Amino acid sequence: MSALVLLTAAGCADGGSGPTAARAAAPGASGVVSGPPWYDEVAPARAAGTVGAGRSACQLPITFSVPARWVAEPVDDGSAMTLGGSRLRCEVDAKPAGNVGFLRVWAAEEGTLDVRASLEDFLAEHGRVSEIEYRHVRRGPLDLVEATYLQRNELSGGPNRQRALAAQTPGGAILLTFGGMDTGEFEAMFPAYQLATSTVRATTR
Template identity: 45%
Template sequence: MRGAGRGAVRGTAAVAAAALLAGCGLGTEPAGTKTEAAPGSAATRSPAAPSPAVSPSPAASASPAAKGGTVGAAGSACPLPVPVTFDTAADWEPKKVKPITDPDLEELNELLEQGTLTLGCEIDAKPAGYIGFLKVWTDDAKDTTPRAALESFVAGDDSPAKAVYRDVRVGKDGALAATEVTYLVTSALLDEQKKARALAVMTPRGPLVLELGGMDTEEHEAMLPAYELAKATLAVTAN
């Protein structure tokens, strides 16, 4: 069953992330250097600040970010198994996700599957000053719907709550029908609820789910412009 043992694996990953945050930090700069964080990012907030009450937002209110590149097509930084392309925000770094082959780390492959979907691409916000990813998940099921794909995806997440689904139009001039969900998950790293959102579209080769995460709710909301850019530029390119 997909997702079995996922909570334990996420817990292990959270401990590793905590060690990284407490130790050498997230960047690769040598000691004594400093990276300027984007306004509103986790790095600029006081760790003592109390977390506000969290509820899923009905819709994003951010304007799309400036374009940095395009992913999805063959030859791009993240070629996808479904015929979809979209633009990525400036300074965000896309990377194709591959299964882990190291025997000591193979259990982390649990994190590459959620519901019926498999992770194929991660677009890292860290170079832009944020802590989080825009992730692309796909499935080869052609007899499903965007709503069904999202329901499976949400059910496979950690302690999902208060999911709100809505039908939307995405892409240039709203050319594509899609379903979007906003919901809450419990962060294993911070031991608190945070916002999550995802969007699903159908292609001739199966569904694609675009997920926006973030270390916490404030980080998630600060990264919404990149998500809105991807939504606005989604295109199904071929059969």
């Protein structure tokens, strides 16, 4: 598993309740919540490309940076999975970079403005999810809602750490989800998630 690299800045925590347990994280004096479940101390990976606009494979209401060899593929509307009213729009695959996991972008139904509700609905339908925690974070110009949670692995039966982020765009709520084959893969790939969330912006047309 890749070593976790220290970072000096992160978002603030906020309380709330969700479809399952949803306690607020408790940041230290610096505002950083170290270690599980938030991993705020992990530094972002180096950017090597942008997903969401321009020449990206996925044209999205948001843009974000990804590391080298993470490959974005659009999801055909006719076969796209839908969870909690949000439809899968794009998958960014880590396999070419040597890990097993994805960043995925989901679009809520057009006009959906409540990003917290969109995230709660998504996780409620996701299934096998426990230990959900929510917080409000600031990433660049955007105020976002972020969730950390465990999902039971269908093969091993063990818990698998996952993350999700919800952003508001002019067309409605957009979700960015992240996870790997297991928690070890999740931690190894986490710098890529930190990169994506620290660079997420609404797409300008």
